[in-house]
Amino acid sequence: AQSVTQPDIHITVSEGASLELRCNYSYGATPYLFWYVQSPGQGLQLLLKYFSGDTLVQGIKGFEAEFKRSQSSFNLRKPSVHWSDAAEYFCALSGTYKYIFGTGTRLKVLA
Amino acid sequence: DAMVIQNPRYQVTQFGKPVTLSCSQTLNHNVMYWYQQKSSQAPKLLFHYYDKDFNNEADTPDNFQSRRPNTSFCFLDIRSPGLGDAAMYLCATSRDVSTDTQYFGPGTRLTVL
8 A cells, every 4th residue: 555654743943953854654555755745735845856876865945855765764954944934835745646645744943 | 836726715605605626736646635624623625536547435415516627727626615615625635645744725714605
């Protein structure tokens, strides 16, 4: 079965602290994986994607993600969070013809 | 800049009154998608067009229809909106289905009174 799990519904971090958002997937073939960010009332903005090759992927806004096949994970990281990073983050897997989304992680940033 | 545009950004309609949401793209992508997103949930795919070929999700209510008159434009028609149809509607595009990156518009927030 194809699925994406984001175990953390809410995460709160202090501004300047490091961040890791978890994403686990289940897929029978080589996965194509994405992280999107959604600010309140806005559409989804692509942060980064993994298709193949280097397992450490760099994205926009200082984010990176690491693909670990052995753990079926694609966790998103940022070394120092800014207040403007407060948003909802979605991990997605490209399936046969459509995306399979995780349920999202809402990030709150404390000043 | 190439982009996905949705109009209007906010739409208010009355219960049962038909409404149309618009999406346009300058990316020249073959595929256009419509998603429904309710509060604190992931987007749910309603249907997509690959060029002129319409592909409906099995669980999309008949109340939702779509039109794609040309490559650039795609419309979402809700024939008789109910209170449960209040949501954010997202349009997305990609060059191809399967594995390709989807680019999303800013969304239309639909309120049903």
